[in-house]
Amino acid sequence: MKALRWLAAALPLLTAAGLALAEPVRYRLDPEHSFVHFEVLHFGTSTIRGRFGPVQGTVLLDRAAARGEVGLAIDTASIDTGLKVFDARLREADLLASTAHPQAYFVATRFRFDGERLAAVRGEFTLRGVSQPLELQARRFGCRQGGAREVCGGDFEAEVQRSAFGATFGLPFVADRVRLIVQVEGIRE
Amino acid sequence: MTAPRHRAGRAARIGIVAALVGITGSAGAQGATYTIDPTHTFVNFEILHFGTSYNRGRWDRKQGSVQFDRAARSGRVEVTIEMDSINTGVPPFDRHLKGKDFFDVAQHPQARFVGERFVFAGDKVTEVQGELTLRGKTVPLTLTARLFNCYQNPLFKREVCGGDFEATLRRSDFGMTYGLPAIAPDEVRLLIQVEAIRQ
Numbered sequence: 001m002k003a004l005r006w007l008a009a010a011l012p013l014l015t016a017a018g019l020a021l022a023e024p025v026r027y028r029l030d031p032e033h034s035f036v037h038f039e040v041l042h043f044g045t046s047t048i049r050g051r052f053g054p055v056q057g058t059v060l061l062d063r064a065a066a067r068g069e070v071g072l073a074i075d076t077a078s079i080d081t082g083l084k085v086f087d088a089r090l091r092e093a094d095l096l097a098s099t100a101h102p103q104a105y106f107v108a109t110r111f112r113f114d115g116e117r118l119a120a121v122r123g124e125f126t127l128r129g130v131s132q133p134l135e136l137q138a139r140r141f142g143c144r145q146g147g148a149r150e151v152c153g154g155d156f157e158a159e160v161q162r163s164a165f166g167a168t169f170g171l172p173f174v175a176d177r178v179r180l181i182v183q184v185e186g187i188r189e
Numbered sequence: 190m191t192a193p194r195h196r197a198g199r200a201a202r203i204g205i206v207a208a209l210v211g212i213t214g215s216a217g218a219q220g221a222t223y224t225i226d227p228t229h230t231f232v233n234f235e236i237l238h239f240g241t242s243y244n245r246g247r248w249d250r251k252q253g254s255v256q257f258d259r260a261a262r263s264g265r266v267e268v269t270i271e272m273d274s275i276n277t278g279v280p281p282f283d284r285h286l287k288g289k290d291f292f293d294v295a296q297h298p299q300a301r302f303v304g305e306r307f308v309f310a311g312d313k314v315t316e317v318q319g320e321l322t323l324r325g326k327t328v329p330l331t332l333t334a335r336l337f338n339c340y341q342n343p344l345f346k347r348e349v350c351g352g353d354f355e356a357t358l359r360r361s362d363f364g365m366t367y368g369l370p371a372i373a374p375d376e377v378r379l380l381i382q383v384e385a386i387r388q
Contacts, residue, residue: 031279032279032281032282033238033241033244035245035278037245042229043340043342043349044354045337045338045339045349045350045351045352045384046229046336046338046339046351046383047255047336047353047380048229048382049233049247049380051245051278053278054279080276080278082231082247082249082276083228083249083313086228087227109248114331118208140241140242142240142241143241144239144240144241146239149240151241153241153242154242155243172327181242183242183244183245184242185238185241185242
């Protein structure tokens with residue numbers, strides 16, 4: 001609920017701050033197809049994978065004007081690696097700090113298009129209360145008619161250094177560099 | 190709130206370590222036996238959804254062992270996956286995947302991969318060729334290594350070998366034709382993390 005209030009407050013402010021969208025269409029993230037997956041190298045040997053989600057939020061998209069806005073909230077306690085012991089460890093203060101910081105956020109207003117295709121979204125990612133610039137690169141993006149409603153979505157990727165957010169436990173055996181793979185589908189409101 | 194969970198977590202972790210290093214394997218003439226570390230062994234899958242985004246999931250319960258001889262450049266791996274442990278983060282999707290349209294876990298509770306041909310470049314494994322048995326069908330499958338390494342694990346105080354492997358299969362080969370081709374394509378990408386502890 002805190003996230004929804006936060007998003008409701010943030011999006012109009014972002015619009016007022018100078019993005020006069022020509023014909024923005026609002027999409028709400030589909031909880032069945034909106035997850036943040038992560039990959040991090042373990043002892044230089046194999047890749048640990050896990051997932052957060054479903055991600056909550058809305059996207060405003062104006063394809064004609066090649067503009068958009070996005071505000072996402074991620075429950076950090078939703079982490080799921082397939083191993084409950086590991087998930088509990090990841091929620092502790094020296095990693096996700098889920099008690100002190102129950103949510104991570106991504107807010108972006110800089111959408112880059114390559115012709116018709118959405119190529120990247122640049123904004124700010126907040127984790128453990130620390131905000132850093134982050135660009136999500138679109139691996140694919142498209143819209144389709146899903147029943148009566150239009151659905152837009154795709155897969156996005158980014159890399160973060162977890163130490164930049166203060167999540168330092170296990171370095172260097174578990175790598176600093178974390179790859180984020182974001183599945184997102186939004187249903188037109 | 191977190192302290193009891195933390196203690197429970199430590200106890201469980203110690204239990205896992207004890208179980209893993211306690212199992213004695215038969216280190217025969219063909220090198221050493223390694224037991225799969227289930228905490229660092231997962232089969233993940235990716236499949237395109239309506240041409241828009243990738244659905245991802247994994248199986249959480251599995252067991253297996255590896256015979257591995259670096260000097261002789263040979264090996265054998267056998268891994269069994271409990272199909273009921275599929276986990277996509279979307280419970281209705283998990284239920285659909287467990288049903289007759291897809292994995293039919295009531296009839297076929299396990300999948301099994303047996304790899305008997307290890308391909309090496311130097312002392313690194315680059316490919317494992319074998320057979321996947323899924324939903325009662327057995328099909329050849331080659332796992333391509335993206336990473337491979339052996340290291341001394343300070344927790345287990347034993348050698349651990351592992352890596353990242355990938356494969357692409359056609360789900361129709363296993364009789365899973367639901368939603369072809371509009372909802373989801375035939376090709377499914379497998380992303381496999383594996384680590385195994387020397388016994």
